[in-house]
Amino acid sequence: MSKTKDKRGKGFFRFFWGKALAFFSNFGASHREKAVELTRFEEKELENLFVLLLMGSFTGIPSPPSFIAAELLPHLEHEIKVLNARAKASSDAMAEIIGLLDID
Numbered sequence: 215m216s217k218t219k220d221k222r223g224k225g226f227f228r229f230f231w232g233k234a235l236a237f238f239s240n241f242g243a244s245h246r247e248k249a250v251e252l253t254r255f256e257e258k259e260l261e262n263l264f265v266l267l268l269m270g271s272f273t274g275i276p277s278p279p280s281f282i283a284a285e286l287l288p289h290l291e292h293e294i295k296v297l298n299a300r301a302k303a304s305s306d307a308m309a310e311i312i313g314l315l316d317i318d
Contacts, residue, residue, distance in 0.1 A: 265293050 268286055271277040287294075 261293070265290060 264286075266273070266275065267278065268283050268290060269277070277283060
């Protein structure tokens with residue numbers, strides 16, 4: 215009788231240990247995913263800050279010397295494409311109304 219109890223105990227222990235390992239192994243994957251997500255968010259924020267520093271004159275922030283900005287502009291190719299696409303897609307309702315009223 216003790217042998218059957220012993221086998222049940224080992225089976226339960228193995229089952230429990232397997233479930234516990236699976237549960238805790240998911241913690242590592244979860245933390246890695248969150249770390250990658252946070253790193254991507256930081257990258258986007260640093261990219262936005264970079265654009266703000268170079269194009270700061272549009273918002274009233276003093277911009278760097280023009281020769282430095284000109285050298286760094288190729289790194290903003292994607293941002294400039296996005297800016298142009300948004301400008302083309304947006305509509306200026308006030309300009310349309312003034313155009314209809316023939317106000318100069």
